[in-house]
Amino acid sequence: MLRAVSTLVLWLAGLGLVTMTIIVAYQVFMRFVMNNSPSWTEGAAIMLMSWFIFLGAAVGVREKFHMGFDVLLYALPPSAKPWLRGFSDMAIFAFAFGMVWYGGELALRGWSVRIPVLGLPQTFTYLPIVVSGALMCLFATERFLLRLAGERVDDDALEPSVSEA
Secondary structure, X not given: OHHHHHHXXXXXXXXXXHHHHHHHHHHHHHHHOOOOOOOHHHHHHHHHXXXXXXXXXXXXXXXXXXXXXXXXXXXXXXXXXXXXXXXXXXXXXXXXXXXXXXXXXXXXXXXXXXXXXXXXXXXXXXXXXXXXXXXXXXXXXXXXXXXXXOOOOOOHHHOOOOOOO
């Protein structure tokens, strides 16, 4: 189920990137061709950028492309690697929980403030931090629990052993 969530989030991030690109192209066309730049395009593009960056970071946690102690894994004996990976998952969870907690505070404080060019509450600026942090917590917890259950969640086949290096 979390694989489907991760895939959906990745598609949403990609859609945000494409939408931002279209908005920026529209802004350039309007500014330099029509000499009439709309005021909302920059704010919308920046907001979309924060959404797809944070959503992509959450997917990166699940796919193990983001945050970790990869360099130490090459120096440690095989028996220590699961411990370091478990510690890494806990560190990711703690950081992501901080994103949810403090990002949530910012989002709540920004509800009554409007973004002038968009007319949206400032909460929408901070909401990607909260959503991404919650997804990171979920994905880190999934990996940690699978590892505790004895599932093979780490792709050791891709890691060179000491004899191969």
